[in-house]
Amino acid sequence: MRRAADDPAAGAEAPPPGAVPPGRTERPYRAGPDWPFHAAFITLGSVYVLLVVALLAADVLSTSPRHLLEALAKPEIRFAVQLTLVTCTIAALLSIVVAMPLAYLLSRHEFPGRRAVEAVLDIPVVLPPLVLGLSLLILFHLPVAGATLESLAQRHLGMRVAYTPVAVVIAQFAVACAFAAHSLQLTFDRIDPRAEQVARTLGCRRDQAFCRVVLPQAWRGVVAAFTIAWARSLGEFGPILVFAGATRMRTEVLSTTVFLELSVGQLEAAVAVSLIMIAAAIVVLAIVRLLGGKVA
């Protein structure tokens, strides 16, 4: 290492900042400004945000409180609102009942076929909705050993499934459960399994450790998963159309109402019903956002 005393340049006047050192010919490097990056990303990112805001604004501007009240006064739309509330709630509850154990097992245990089960759970999410509805229809009418699920339901439960409100719930559940399972798996992944293990050393069986230690930590995630399942059920259309039909005052839910009103040229009513669904979606989103940040 050269000492300062040995350096002929030592003591000389320091070169100005940015000057090219002796022996170097290239210009000093200057980083350009950051504003083009920000401008490009903000412009491109804004396109989608503005599109969504414009869609909502267009819906609001193309109707009026009078149209909304008129739509809500129609008996078939009131029936659709009631059926939607009931079926969405049942489908979301069923989804939580089934998805919770499934998500817990996937989160806590390594078992043969775990990846395959996770892949199966992804299928309802990516499957075209009409295909899912068609698959449900085929499943309930596929003869196996001389009987179909439809005929078994009629014989043993005394009820028809296809083209009834039961089919609405099944169609909603078929998709919503996958979303609930994904959401709950994330919730359980965030909860440290160590506390459960300690609970078991303290005398808990697995079910007691789950109920006393895991569930109290997971409840916000459970509510969020329920809300997501409810919202998915609300927006379901394709599987309901194919498996339950769109019969007025029988299997008509809000998503099918929009379709039916459009098909008979009642644009105002379709928009009014859409606004009801948008309002419900915003409430659901608010709940999920509120709980999502506090899960586990």
Next chain:
Amino acid sequence: MIEVCGLTVRSGGFRLAAADLEVPSGGYGVLMGRTGSGKTTLLEGICGLRPATAGAVRLDGIDITGAPLSARDIGYVPQDLALFPTMSVRDHLGFALRVRRVPRAEIATRVATLAESLEIAHLVERGVRDLSGGEARRVALGRALSFRPRLLLLDEPLAAVDEATRDRLCVLLRRIQREHGVTTLHVTHSRDEARRLADILYVIERGVVTARPLASLAAAGDDA
């Protein structure tokens, strides 16, 4: 008395090989070893969190090797304490008693006595999220002792606390252990903790456990 005879436990790629260890009834055993030497794997094997592939664990003469976790009668304080974030200090101290369906009045009495003994009576209504390191360790210790276990396993219970807190907790641990008369196995890498607490000393190196005389702790240095 805890007897570990040829216990073999696998943990991922690590293998604890045929560990032998014995702590007499009411004794305070200290197991020393460097990070990654298999201390925690051995404790998890004893309390049943990891299944043994060979060997046996006997507690007061009863083979508990294949017994379920909940039936082993072992109080366990893991290194990360694993407190229950939704519960208060009082809930922690009464947790094992509620699981055992002990009458409420008795739970209240025992929790109050335990909290007094651990010097955390003023904290019982607090949640555990905002406790200091020393307070959290006392709560974890109380939770593990609350059901009067026959064996207490402590996995580096004094790690990550300042020196003054460690001194106070050392005194507390010895006092509490004598009051409860519970056989204890304490895992640490600190010679100082071992010097102050051990009745019997074991050292674990690369998954192999060997007994050492307490006099060997006189050697200089604090860490294993």
